[in-house]
Amino acid sequence: MANRSKKAVLSARIDPFLKAGLELAATTQNEKIVALLEYGIQGVLSTTVVDDPFGDNPDDKTSFILLMEKIWSEDEVVYKLRVGGLGFKYAELETVDVATLVSNDDYFKGEFKLFGDLKVNRSKVNYMPDNISIDLELVREEWSTLNEYVKFIQRNKSLDVNYHSFKTMIKNNKSN
Structure with missing residues (x-):
């Protein structure tokens, strides 16, 4: 990348x-x-005013630039995972699905606190767990595979293939 x-x-x-x-x-x-x-x-x-995902109340609003200041990271992977964590209101399906996979799969657990440096009052944030810690280097290494997997699942909704099985399929396909 x-x-x-x-x-x-x-x-x-x-x-x-x-x-x-x-x-x-x-x-x-x-x-x-x-x-x-x-x-x-x-x-x-x-x-431009949008719903404030970090607000005390569901009706709270914020300017888009203030929202960006809170979630922005020079690191594309960190930024995309944060945006995906905001959900469908702020991100496209693929970004949300990658963020959900990384956040929920123990395989990606690590020491990097994905939301640890957010410029918000942590006591006000109730939708995004403070404890999402990932292995950022592993996520970076597998970033393209993660995105390929999400696209594969979106195109093949009837298949029940988890990420690890998908990686095995890709590996076996390359060795043939």
């Missing part, structure tokens, strides 16, 4: 009117277009 860089590339098609306006705003504000885009995205994330 490649390291995540400090900047991400974003490609988007926008209305020519908006593009011209962005270029004009950059010129008049003596800013680079990318800086204006970042300010705009931060503004949208700051004003």
